[in-house]
Amino acid sequence: MPTTAGTRSAAAPDERRGSASKSPSRAGSPGPSVSSVGGSVDGSGDGDGHAAGGASGEGAGVDGAGAPTVVVDPYKFDDPCSQHYLVDRPAQQVPPPPNESDARGWVTALGGVPSGEQLLALTVQGSGKATVVLKALHVRVLDKGAPLAWNDYAMGVGCGGGVETKSFTVDLDAGRPAVALKGGQRDFPYKVSESDPEVFYVFADAQAHDVSWYLELDWSSGTRSGTVRVDDHGKPFRTSGNVGRPAYDYPLGGSEWGKAAPAG
Incomplete structure (x- = not known):
């Protein structure tokens, strides 16, 4: 399977793989990631809080498109x-849970960290009319330690729903975390262009560790190829286990957090 975590792309810049700080502020970084062609590019955020990740490209040929935008x-x-x-x-010091659209502000203000599972939505689009082949998605772990000894807060009670399209999983507790298929989803490669994007969902699970990590997306188009680093505005994602932590939920119609059964 092309989604193993053990193979590093030669196009990925080594200087982007330094150790991450253990500060809780890693979870409150400014926003989703956008990437462009060239060697390791960091862009500025747009008005919606979207930030830029890094991209690297290979090949001197003019045949093919540049790196996809993620x-x-x-x-x-x-x-x-x-x-x-x-x-x-x-x-007593935690405000009511937010809606999804307000989650970033809520988490940033409290210095929170996603626990148990973190869901990423990746929208990948070509940079022109030429087709870009998305070859593989890899997991890169920067730091792994004991889970945070903090309180666990659920965003709601008694809800249903769920994402059902192009979904993948990552077991961050594994010795060599890798992207795996979820629910019969087909594996890479995929194809995108400027007018034909793809949306991928990555379910990252952590039970026994506090993990700092990011993704790398391998791509090619004609004679060009490279790797896009997928992170949160240049900072790694952070996901921590919550097993056994004091747990709270906010019942529908309630006015305060109440004790809940700890994750197990």
């Missing part, structure tokens, strides 16, 4: 109540 939403909910966050505050 826009990432790291605050996606599988359903309105699926997401949990670890927060280093007592329940």
